[in-house]
Amino acid sequence: MSSSASLPVSRPRRWWPWIVLIGLLLLVVLRGLVVETFSVPSASMSPTLHVGDRIVVWKPGAHDLHRGDLIVFDGDGVFAQSPPAPGGLAGAVRSVGTVLGVRVGETDYVKRVIGLPGDHLQVGSDGVLMVNGAAVDENYLPAGTSSSATAFDIRVPAGRIFVMGDNRIASDDSRNHLGDPGGGTVPEDQVxxxxxxxxxxxxxxxTLR
Structure with a gap:
């Protein structure tokens, strides 16, 4: 009596763990290099943005700024004092978060770009914003609001930008730091x-662009 040789049982390859891993890696890359999400913490950008709004930030846009752009920037050392660098486990967690595009314990602001490097900005007693000698129609401001109740005259330094919130009566922005180093302007590399x-x-x- 003949017996047939037993054949090895083939198991289907499990690709799904690799697919999940690749998907997670793509999300990390996208979050770190391309897009990031934020929650609006205050009313400083009202009526354009409100408390609790969730927004998407296009990170490559930091290298091609225009007047009127809404931006998110790191305010450490500009509008907020830079905290001491954490050590030990906290420092390691923060370093990993930075690599993954997640800022831990830092101060981020959302404002509008008013002046670019080299721009001459002026606001007089009439509250009208002048950029390089031309009046700016800020139609995104609340009705009846002037560009600024604080008069100023500043030339934006190279490599920096001047920012303001749309809610001009309740915004901590470049106007509040005119006497600080840099005249309240934000380094472009912190955008x-x-x-x-x-x-x-x-x-x-x-869209908000």
């Missing part, structure tokens, strides 16, 4: 990116 989209609340979702 995280431009605000391009609001995805929450659902009733207000849409």
């Amino acid at each position: 995280i990116g431009t605000v391009t989209w609001r995805y929450w609340p659902l009733g207000s979702w849409g």
